[in-house]
Amino acid sequence: MKFGHKRLQEFKALFNDITEFLAQYVWFFREEIKRKHILELSAGTALPGIVASKCNAASVTLSEHILSPNYFDDIFVTLSYILEKNDKCEIWCTYQIRSTDKSLVYHLEQWNLACVYIPLSSFEANGPCVADSNYPGNHTIEMLKIFKKNT
Secondary structure, three states, rough: OOOOOOOOOOEEEEOOOOOHHHHHHHOOOOOOOOOOOOEEEOOOOOOHHHHHHHOOOOOOEEEEOOOHHHHHHHHOOOOOOOHHOOOOOEEEEEEEEEOOOOOOHHHHHHHHEEEEEEEEEHHHHHHHHHHHOOOOOOEEEEEEEEEEOOO
């Protein structure tokens, strides 16, 4: 799919590590999804993409990429490219902290990206069980919006 400039103005990218959290975020902010073109990276079960489709997204494109630290460079170069072509694009991301030694910060800095952390409480994802899953349980989950750093 080619992303022309006009299409990118109405574009959101979803980068998905913990599908239940991102799907809940999409549902809570469904008005922002309407008539937008959605790209879900690392779709897995595609739950956020399905929810976006049900929320009247203009289109939903799913991309499966096994999420592991070895593939983060591929993901972040893609995110950087998308934001380079359109600074109005929003990238919504959920991420499970698996190790204090590994962080998204390195990848964000490498590709001149920044983020803002979204409190899980802002979309009722701070309880012991999100969307009938066992998350967060004892896991640390982050929800963030990624954007291009101002240079």
